[in-house]
Amino acid sequence: MFARDTKTIVSTPNGVPEPHPALIGEHPLIQKIGQLVLKVAVTDATILITGESGTGKELVARAIYSSSPRTDRPFIAVNCGAIPAELLESEMFGHERGAFTGAIAQRAGMFQLAAGGTIFLDEVGEMSPVLQVKLLRVLQDREVRPVGADRPLKVDVRVVAASNKDLAQEVEHGRFREDLFYRLQVIPIVMPALRERRSDIPLLVRHFLEKHNRKRAGRPARLSEEAMVHLWEHDWPGNVRELENLLERLVILTEDGMIEVENLPSNIRSLISEKKIPRPTLGEDGLDLNTAVEEFENRLIEEALRRTKGNKQAAARLLGLKRTTLVAKLRRRRGPDEMGDEAQEDAGE
Ligand SMILES: Nc1ncnc2c1ncn2[C@@H]1O[C@H](COP(=O)(O)OP(=O)(O)OP(=O)(O)O)[C@@H](O)[C@H]1O
Ligand SMILES: [Mg+2]
Structure with missing residues (x-):
């Protein structure tokens, strides 16, 4: 999945490592993670x-592994949330023959299989309290004890959890050991x-279009600007x-190569046209446009003020207005007298 040459850290002249190439994104948050990946991989x-x-948690875990000196040793992923609690211990640490009903032979656990490499403990928050103690001991002592074994075994494994x-919240609620x-x-x-x-969306779209276009014949699919x-x-x-x-x-479903708004699923399409701006209707008998527009505006202003508990600055931001514009609109609606002290306060600003 990852090119071997990512093993070497690419350093820029000022010594800052280039972000990991598998992580697509130019946003500073992703760039920082990309650099961190390369720094911690060694x-x-x-x-x-x-x-x-x-x-992208697993992507990052694999990127760390593929850039690490352990890359020629195994990468073993354990989904702690998908394996029944009573099986997880022996899956992770192995078991001796006869350790429990059904243990007909000795079996190595994931930690032993990952020897020299990296173990990825996915959904680690799902681990039972008993197993959390055992994992803590593994991390402290770097040894595992197979179920039913008398003594622990030394393991050399790098642990990446997700x-x-x-x-932190799970710790606070007493569900995860501090x-x-x-x-x-x-x-x-x-x-x-x-x-x-969001600024990374176009870049990711281009990346995934290219990736999936490669898998299909015919004209490559493109996405319209809209x-x-x-x-x-x-x-x-x-x-x-x-x-x-x-x-x-x-990409699979497009016929003429151009993906248009109407090809998008309704939950994505509806956001702008329906959720962001409710669609007013004219009705059988028509309406008075001026009154309707005024009412539409009033309702939104009221909602914004309600939601921001009367904070005009925040309400204006919600409505994409300057505070002074909102205040002017309010004054027009209520008349200067009704604004009372507020009018004084606003006039002073
Ligand atoms: N920055 C990125 N650049 C390119 N591909 C990405 C990026 N982030 C995620 N992906 C892709 O998105 C998909 C989901 O990523 P991944 O499986 O790593 O997520 P996750 O955080 O482990 O999710 P979950 O919590 O559901 O297990 C994968 O196909 C991965 O390659
Ligand atoms: Mg995952």
């Missing part, structure tokens, strides 16, 4: 990657949500994964 430090689903939960949390996050990496770096605006405005709760899946689907 160490054995334990890393905790947190962030919403689909933000969680889409806020582990000592393990600090052991894991020697180097914390926080993946930003896609909506926090469709791009809709992608830009979407909130992407599924982050980069949601964006990639959508583009893959669009």
Whole structure:
């Protein structure tokens, strides 16, 4: 998945490492992570990657591995949330023959299989309290004890953990051990949500279009500018994964090579046309345009003031207005007398 040559850190003349090439994004938040990846890859430090689903946690874990001196040894991913709690211990640390019903032979765990390499503990926040203690011991002593074994085995494994939960909050609620949390996050990496770096959307779109165009024959699919605006405005709760899946689907389904707004799924299309600006209707008997426009404006102003608890500066920002424009509109609506003290205060500004 990653080119071997990423093993060597690319240094710029001023000594700042170039971000990792597998991570697409020019936003400062991603650039910083890319540089951090290369910096920590050469160490054995334990890393905790947190962030919403689909933000690239596994991508970063693999990037760290592929840039590390351990890259010719295994990378083993364990999804702690997908393996039943009673099996996870023996999956991770192995077991002796006869350790429990069904343990008909001795079996090595993921830690032993990852020897010399990297283990990726995904969804580490799902680990049971009992296993959290055992993992803590592994991190402290660098040895694992297979289920049913008398003595522990030394292991040389680099640990990268990930969680889409806020582990600090889990600690606060007593669901995750504080000592393990600090052991894991020697180097914390926080993946930003896609909506926090919207400026990267066009770049990611281009990347995924190229990637999926390569897999199909015929004219390469492109995205119209208007469709791009809709992608830009979407909130992407599924982050980069949601964006990639959508583009893959669009590339497969497009017929004439151009992806237009009407090809986008309705939850993405509706945002601008329906959610952002409610669509007024004329009705059977028509309406008085001036009154309707005034009412529309009043309602939005009232809602903005309600939502900001009367803070005019914040309400103006919500409406894309200058504060002075909002104040002028309010004065016009209520008349200067009704503004009372507020009018005084505003006049003074
Ligand atoms: N910055 C990025 N550049 C390129 N591709 C990315 C980037 N971030 C994520 N992706 C792609 O998005 C998809 C989801 O990423 P990944 O599996 O790493 O997310 P995750 O945070 O582990 O998600 P989950 O919490 O659901 O497991 C992958 O196909 C990955 O390659
Ligand atoms: Mg993942």
